[in-house]
Amino acid sequence: MKTSNYLACPxxxxxxxxxxxxxGEKVHCPRCNYLLHNPRANSIARTFSLSLTGLFLLxxxxxxxxxxxxxxxxxxDGTLLSGSVTLFNEGMWGVAILVFLSSxxxxxxxxxxxxxxxxxxxxxxxxxxxxFWLRALKHIEEWAMLEVYLLGIIVACVKLAAMAELKFGLxxxxxxxxxxxxxxxxxxxxxxxxxxxIEQLNSHEKK
Amino acid sequence: MKKNNTALAQGLxxxxxxxxxxxxxxxxxxxxxxxxxxxxxxxxxxxxxALLLSGFALYIPAxxxxxxxxxxxxxGEPHTILGGIVAxxxxxxxxxxxxxxxxxxxxxxxxxxxxxxxxxxxYFRWQVNAKRWTQMYRIxxxxxxxxxLDIFMISILVSLVNxxxxxxxxxGSAATAFAAVVVLTMFAAKSFDPRLIxxxxxxx
Numbered sequence: 001m002k003t004s005n006y007l008a009c010p011x012x013x014x015x016x017x018x019x020x021x022x023x024g025e026k027v028h029c030p031r032c033n034y035l036l037h038n039p040r041a042n043s044i045a046r047t048f049s050l051s052l053t054g055l056f057l058l059x060x061x062x063x064x065x066x067x068x069x070x071x072x073x074x075x076x077d078g079t080l081l082s083g084s085v086t087l088f089n090e091g092m093w094g095v096a097i098l099v100f101l102s103s104x105x106x107x108x109x110x111x112x113x114x115x116x117x118x119x120x121x122x123x124x125x126x127x128x129x130x131x132f133w134l135r136a137l138k139h140i141e142e143w144a145m146l147e148v149y150l151l152g153i154i155v156a157c158v159k160l161a162a163m164a165e166l167k168f169g170l171x172x173x174x175x176x177x178x179x180x181x182x183x184x185x186x187x188x189x190x191x192x193x194x195x196x197x198i199e200q201l202n203s204h205e206k207k
Numbered sequence: 208m209k210k211n212n213t214a215l216a217q218g219l220x221x222x223x224x225x226x227x228x229x230x231x232x233x234x235x236x237x238x239x240x241x242x243x244x245x246x247x248x249x250x251x252x253x254x255x256x257a258l259l260l261s262g263f264a265l266y267i268p269a270x271x272x273x274x275x276x277x278x279x280x281x282x283g284e285p286h287t288i289l290g291g292i293v294a295x296x297x298x299x300x301x302x303x304x305x306x307x308x309x310x311x312x313x314x315x316x317x318x319x320x321x322x323x324x325x326x327x328x329x330y331f332r333w334q335v336n337a338k339r340w341t342q343m344y345r346i347x348x349x350x351x352x353x354x355x356l357d358i359f360m361i362s363i364l365v366s367l368v369n370x371x372x373x374x375x376x377x378x379g380s381a382a383t384a385f386a387a388v389v390v391l392t393m394f395a396a397k398s399f400d401p402r403l404i405x406x407x408x409x410x411x
Contacts, residue, residue, distance in 0.1 A: 003228040008214035008221040011341055011401045015214045032341045032405070067367060074370045083362030086369060087378060094383045098390065099362045102355060131240040135224045142397070145352050145359075151306075152359025158303050159295070159360075160367065163279060163374065195225045199239050 009034050043190040044197070048122045050185045051115035057178040058108055064171030067153060069164040079171060080104055106144035107182065113137040114185055121197050126205035130198045134191075141186065146179045213405070220244045248400035252329060258395035259322050265384045265391065266315060273379035275361055281372060285379055288312060288357065310356040311385070318354075318392045321347045325399060332407040341401050348396045354389045358382065 007018050012032040021027050023041035028034065040046065065077035080103055087096035113133050120127050157166055214221055219228045222237035222244060229237055229244055237244055248254075273285030286294060288311050295304035321343055328335055361378050368376040 003219060003230065006214075006219070006228055007226065008219065008228060010221060010223075010226065011344075012337070012405045013213040013215055013221070013402045015212060015217055015219065032338050032401075034341075067363070069367050071368075071370055071374050074373050076367055076370060078363060078366045082366040083359075086366040087362055090365070090378060092378050092383060095358060095362070095378065095386045098386050099358060103359065103362075131225070135240060135242060138224060142352070142393075145355050148352055148355045149359045151353075151356050152363055155303055155306065155356065156360045156363040156367070158300060159364070162298060164368075192226065195227070195239065 007036070009036065037192060039190050039193065040188050043188055043193050044118055044121045046188040047114055047185060048118035050181055050188060051111050051118055054111040054178060054181040054185065055115055057174050057181060058111060060171060060174035061178040062104060062108075062171075064174060065169040066171040066175055067157060068167045068169060069160060070167070071164040077169065080175070102143055102145045103149045106140050107146050107178070109140050110137065110144045110182065111185070113140070114189070117194065117198075121194065121201070124201065126201040128202070130202065131195075134194060134198065138191070144182070146175070146182055150176065150179055215246055220246055223248070247402055247406070248398060251398055251400040251403060252326065254398040255322065255395050256326055258391050258398065259319060259326070262315075262319055262388050262391040262395060265388045266319065269315075269381050269384035269388050270312075272381035272384065274357070274381040274385065275364070275379050276377045277364075277368070277375075278377075279374045287381060288385070307357065307360075310353050314350050314354045315385075315388050315392060318347050318351060318396070322392070322395055322399060325404065329403045329407050332409075334408060335404070337404050337408050340404050344396075344399065344401045344404070351389070351393045351396055354392075355386075358386050358389065 005018055006015055008015050009029040009032060011034045012029060014029060014031045016029070016036075019027060019037070021037050021039055023039050025037075025039065026035060027037040029036055062080050065079050068075060068077040081100075084096045084100040084104070087093075087099065113136060117130060117133050117137065120130055153172070160166060214228060215231075218231045220231050221228055222240060222242060224242040225237060225240040227237055227239040231246070235244060236242065270288055272287065274288050274291065276285040277283050292304050292308050292312075295301075295307065325340065325344060327333070328340060361376075361382055364376040365378050368374050
């Protein structure tokens with residue numbers, strides 16, 4: 001029995017014959033309906049270009065002010081980082097670290113790792129860290145929460161609208177674009193294909 | 208009836224990280240990505256239970272203690288998560304109040320209860336519609352992150368509304384407890400292995 005002809009559903013462990021769906025054709029587990037395959041056309045090239053775009057957007061999104069307020073002549077701007085810095089200075093270091101990780105570090109790592117992996121695959125370069133990076137990316141993805149942060153910005157702004165004058169900075173535009181790129185990135189990412197290509201590249205290297 | 212349609216029954220282990228199938232007992236690490244192989248997530252039941260109990264314990268201070276204090280021109284008092292929602296309703300922001308109610312109170316509570324049900328189902332080998340229960344598990348894993356909404360909102364308010372005597376927002380101790388509930392329940396959902404629901408069914 002050749003194991004590469006089979007696959008198991010990650011959520012119900014049903015053993016299935018491996019199929020090779022074309023782009024756009026979704027394959028669900030017949031028993032628990034888990035989405036087994038969702039191949040995308042040009043997955044590697046698309047992931048590479050999206051993560052490169054993301055890399056450029058990281059700088060304005062993280063450095064430029066996102067929202068500013070003005071109350072009775074006093075104005076104050078906030079960047080992505082300033083929230084965690086203020087919380088840290090107030091002694092709420094647990095929350096500060098959590099906010100820093102999920103709104104800055106993990107989104108950055110998400111983009112950087114996707115760029116590294118797809119770049120190596122796009123240019124057919126083997127690297128012994130490729131499988132480590134891909135494993136790390138799969139674990140990090142869940143903790144990058146830009147979309148939740150955007151909802152947080154919206155709720156905070158609605159709350160503040162009554163008491164202060166708000167101004168939206170260029171950082172907010174960059175942040176929203178970065179969020180869109182990150183969402184498209186996870187949609188373009190075909191793990192099955194990436195693992196196959198890493199295996200091919202690395203076995204080729206060993207010969 | 209013996210189930211022989213699962214990978215485990217056929218002597219195969221699926222790698223958690225890359226999905227590659229490995230023959231049981233032949234290797235301890237995946238032949239493709241070198242991560243550790245386990246038939247099921249290790250100590251899935253015990254880990255989920257431990258994380259869940261901690262989550263339940265912290266859910267109490269998260270709701271009882273003040274989550275933030277808003278002062279305007281020196282006037283203001285601390286309020287809890289529920290107090291914040293009531294304040295939003297009083298200032299005619301019902302949609303936002305509903306959003307915060309769902310994300311900060313209902314989602315964490317339903318997550319804690321849902322995961323408890325999943326653990327009970329596995330422990331007592333309840334014969335259930337496993338497909339529907341797996342669906343419930345998927346919903347629990349998906350919605351968890353949205354509870355971070357309140358934490359992000361506080362972080363934004365704290366950094367923006369920092370104008371000394373004019374207006375100031377200070378985070379309260381419930382914020383730490385609430386953040387811990389969100390993280391603990393996310394870890395609990397991650398450490399629960401939905402294949403245990405299927406293993407507990409006598410017939411598949």
